[in-house]
Amino acid sequence: MTTHVHQFPCLKDNFGVLIHDSQTGATAAIDAPDADAVIAAAAAKGWDLTDLLITHHHADHTQGIPGLKARYPKLRIAGPAKEASRIGALDVLLSEGDFAHVGDIAAKIIETPGHTAGHICYWFEEDAIAFCGDTLFALGCGRVFETPLSVMWDSLVKLADRLPGETEIYCGHEYTQSNARFAVTIEPDNIVLKSRAEEIARRRAAGEATLPTTMAQELASNPFLRAEEPEVQAAVGMTGADPAAVFAEIRTRKDNF
Ligand SMILES: [Zn+2]
Numbered sequence: 001m002t003t004h005v006h007q008f009p010c011l012k013d014n015f016g017v018l019i020h021d022s023q024t025g026a027t028a029a030i031d032a033p034d035a036d037a038v039i040a041a042a043a044a045k046g047w048d049l050t051d052l053l054i055t056h057h058h059a060d061h062t063q064g065i066p067g068l069k070a071r072y073p074k075l076r077i078a079g080p081a082k083e084a085s086r087i088g089a090l091d092v093l094l095s096e097g098d099f100a101h102v103g104d105i106a107a108k109i110i111e112t113p114g115h116t117a118g119h120i121c122y123w124f125e126e127d128a129i130a131f132c133g134d135t136l137f138a139l140g141c142g143r144v145f146e147t148p149l150s151v152m153w154d155s156l157v158k159l160a161d162r163l164p165g166e167t168e169i170y171c172g173h174e175y176t177q178s179n180a181r182f183a184v185t186i187e188p189d190n191i192v193l194k195s196r197a198e199e200i201a202r203r204r205a206a207g208e209a210t211l212p213t214t215m216a217q218e219l220a221s222n223p224f225l226r227a228e229e230p231e232v233q234a235a236v237g238m239t240g241a242d243p244a245a246v247f248a249e250i251r252t253r254k255d256n257f
Contacts, residue, residue: 002021002022002023002104002105003019003020003021003022003105003124003127003129004019004020004022005017005018005019005020005129005168005170006018006020006041006045006047007170007209007211007212008037008041009174009209010033010034010037010038011033011034011037011060013173013174013175014031014033014034014060014061014172014173014174015033015170015171015172015173015174015209015211016029016030016031016033016034016037016038016041017029017030017031017131017170018030018038018041018042018045018047018049019102019105019124019129019131020045020047021102021103021104021105023103023104024103024104025047025048025050025103026050026051026102026103026104026105027042027045027047027048027049027050027051027102028049028050028051028052028053028100028102029042029049029051029052029053029068030053030055030122030131030133030170031052031053031054031055031061031062031133031172032052032054032061032062032063032064032065032067032068033060033061033063033064034063034064035063035064035065035066035067035068035070035071036064036067037064038064038068039067039068039071048072049068049071049072049075050072050074050075050076050102050103051075051076051077051078051100051101051102052065052068052075052076052077052078053078053079053100053102053107053122053131054077054078054079054080054087054090055079055080055119055120055121055122055131055132055133055134055135055172056080056083056115056116056118056119056120056133056134057080057083057086057087057116057118058116058134060172061133061134061172062087065077065087065089066089069089076091076092077089077090077091077092078090078091078092078093078094078100079092079093079094079120080093080094080095080111080118080119080120081093081094081095081118082095082111082117082118083116083117083118083119086118094109094120095109095111095120096109096110096111097109100122105124105126105127106124106126107122107123107124107125107131108122108123108125109121109122109123110122110123110130110158110159110162111155112132112133112135112136112155112156112158112159113146113147113151113152113155114135114141114142114144114146114147114149114151114152114153114155114156115133115134115135115141115142115143115144115145115146115152116134116145116146117146117147119133119134119135119142119155120133121133121135121136121159123162123163123167128164128166128167128168129167129168129170129212130159130163130167130168130169130170130215131170132159132169132170132171132172133171133172134171134172134173135152135155135156135159136156136159136169136171136218136222136224136225137171137172137173137175137176137179138169138171138175138176138179138200138210138211138213138217138218138222139176139179139180139182139183139193139196139200139218139221139222139223140175140176140179140182140183140222140224140254141156141222141224141225141251142172143251143255144251149244149247149248149251149252150244150247150248152247152251153227153243153244153247153248154244156224156225156247159215160215160218160219160225163215164215165214165215165216165219166214166215166216167214167215168212168213168214169211169212169213169214169215169218170211170212171211171212171213174209174210174211176200176204176210176211176213177200177201177204177210180193180196180197180200180201181197181257182223182253182254182257183197183221183222183223184197185253185257186223186232186235186236186250186253187221187223187226187231187232187235189231190220190221190231192217192220192221193220193221196217196221223250224247224250224251227243227244227246227247227250228243228246232246232250233246236249236250236253
């Protein structure tokens with residue numbers, strides 16, 4: 001294994017993540033929530049930041065850019081082409097199907113509009129790792145700010161179709177415990193969900209992160225990915241409905257939870 005990932009909490013409930021290629025020494029940060037926290041994490045690992053991979057334009061994912069650029073003047077900053085004007089400072093503009101390189105390892109870009117209109121995910125296919133920003137969370141998904149709800153549903157289906165079950169999913173926030181509280185209102189009898197909720201409570205009580213998750217785990221227990229499942233449709237009184245409409249109902253309920 002030449003690929004190493006280091007995840008650390010920062011700000012109130014964000015995650016910073018570093019991905020390091022030990023073959024070349026290249027290291028990327030996924031998003032820039034807090035420059036000082038990212039710099040400290042990289043220093044603790046003995047890694048020098050070469051790349052920054054931005055998922056979307058929100059301040060809690062981009063506000064560390066100036067501080068990181070000041071610390072690492074050669075930093076190469078990549079991000080969504082569709083949000084280039086809102087983010088600024090991007091050296092590499094990425095669109096669907098492009099690759100983002102970190103030394104000898106590479107991520108395929110998956111466009112996942114919904115949370116923001118230009119949001120992208122980074123899929124390191126060979127390493128079975130995906131950075132999904134604020135699109136997919138453990139037992140949840142991002143709030144839909146910039147597109148119709150059906151667009152977010154299409155993005156989640158795309159991730160579910162593309163990413164093999166064993167793919168490790170890293171997300172922008174530690175929202176899992178509150179997501180679990182909502183998820184059990186939709187599927188109180190889902191055994192996978194119940195045992196996850198217990199494990200999540202144990203981990204949070206111990207001060208541990210609940211991420212990464214896996215796509216298989218999410219498909220089995222994340223209500224936002226399960227809008228096609230008969231038990232989920234029945235739970236919201238929409239048996240036989242269009243899954244996009246079921247997703248919209250679940251997302252709206254969560255917004256008001
Ligand atoms: Zn966001």
